[in-house]
Amino acid sequence: MPGIPSSTLGALDPTSDRAVFRQIADQLRDAIDRGKFAEGDKLPSETELVDHYGVSRMTVRNSLSVLQGEGLVVSEHGKGVFVRPRPPVRRLASDRFARRHREQGRSAFIVEADAAGSHPSVDSLEIKEERPTHDIAARLGGPRKVLARRRRYLLDGRPVEFATSYLPLDLARGTPIAEPNPGPGGIYARLEELGHRLDHFEEEIRARMPAPGEVKTLHLAAGVPVIHLVRTAFDTEGRAVEVCDTVMAADAYVLSYQLPAT
């Protein structure tokens, strides 16, 4: 057993007032930054780190949990701790809902992902009539019931996004919008056919740590935040005709917006 070279991980500074587990985390982080451990590489095992630093295993585990919290590493039971590979990101441009994009038969998600060379899929489709939350109701102008369309998007089998569209029930009931597949151009195209000419969208963006349920449905690693996007679609009469609530794995997305300078 060769041990860990000191060029990779150094020694502790007992005079420092920085906690030991933080010093160890610092050195590991530094080694990752310097490329001593590349993406996907296995870190030294807990036991090796215990030997190297002469501390107890709990202290080492504490260090590793710091790095996990930062999203730098993932641990795999029985195998080791690995430098987290950066997944490919999906770029969402602000013109993705432009009318010219609605002509095509397939949804924006499928088209985009295909173009990027990924294998997109949609999953756990659910369409329900339900009572809206206060927030959704307020955004939609206070309908008593709404149609909710829930779906999860996957890229190469990995879930990346969970979205729910809400529409006032009086507007959507009995239309193709209430069908699992609303047809070419998606529900925005159907809304326009129903006489609700779309005027603009408003998007609100937050970032936060995921709730436990979101960790599950999006298969999130520790230390990966979510982007929470709420989009409201307004027709030319100023009525809010749809609210789309989307939770995205933050490591899989870059949002991009064009703003006029006028």
Next chain:
Amino acid sequence: MPGIPSSTLGALDPTSDRAVFRQIADQLRDAIDRGKFAEGDKLPSETELVDHYGVSRMTVRNSLSVLQGEGLVVSEHGKGVFVRPRPPVRRLASDRFARRHREQGRSAFIVEADAAGSHPSVDSLEIKEERPTHDIAARLGGPRKVLARRRRYLLDGRPVEFATSYLPLDLARGTPIAEPNPGPGGIYARLEELGHRLDHFEEEIRARMPAPGEVKTLHLAAGVPVIHLVRTAFDTEGRAVEVCDTVMAADAYVLSYQLPAT
């Protein structure tokens, strides 16, 4: 000592295969969600939880660290563990750079925050000429040197945002842009005076966990992600005249964008 009422925190399920520390975290999270502990409230002390559940202190600490990682609670050394208060959020609208807003003498940040009743301030101003990173250089069309304007924004004394503007040096050197206070309307107004009429901005948004340095400068609590926004300003000739790299405390911001449906 009255103990903890079982309506607040229940008992463990030894038959469950869910780890004890997760069960405890679940119950605490649930109690917070149900309002049994309000924002700013003190949770039971570690010792009280040890007594209530009959587990060791390390296990309780493990539970609490789960909640800290989720950003739900903060611990204060010597005082206790508290439900993290939600700070007031600052809303950034997509028209914040509209030309009509540039007439006023004060910066967008100050005006907005004042209107919201907060006490804004700016801090650690630094203006330097430097060699750009690859990324910044690429966005600006490859200048060899740039002017960098760094500053930190605070709201009621709390740092919320750290921003750096980069401008091609040939464009900014010797102009008011290189001064600590560029004058009414900010650097965008100065750029237009210099003949670079602004056409549009492009903003890229990511969310991620902060690097250790960012935790420090933004005084971030555990479990608070950052929003990383990179804005590029283009003039009417299509030249990128400025890149602004901003890191925001995600719990302090909601971004809001208006998109045309055309």
Next chain:
DNA sequence: ATGGCGAACACACCTAGACGAGTAGCTGAG
């Protein structure tokens, strides 16, 4: 009144074990 002191209590960090469970490789029986 005020300042100093100390007890009580809070979390922060650490140790040194225990057992469990997932993984992978080797080895020997068939």
Next chain:
DNA sequence: CTCAGCTACTCGTCTAGGTGTGTTCGCCAT
């Protein structure tokens, strides 16, 4: 050759203590 089982190594969870340090608050002497 195949496959079951053993074994060594991995991380996951938990126990039962220890020391250290920051906060609060009451008491007491000034």
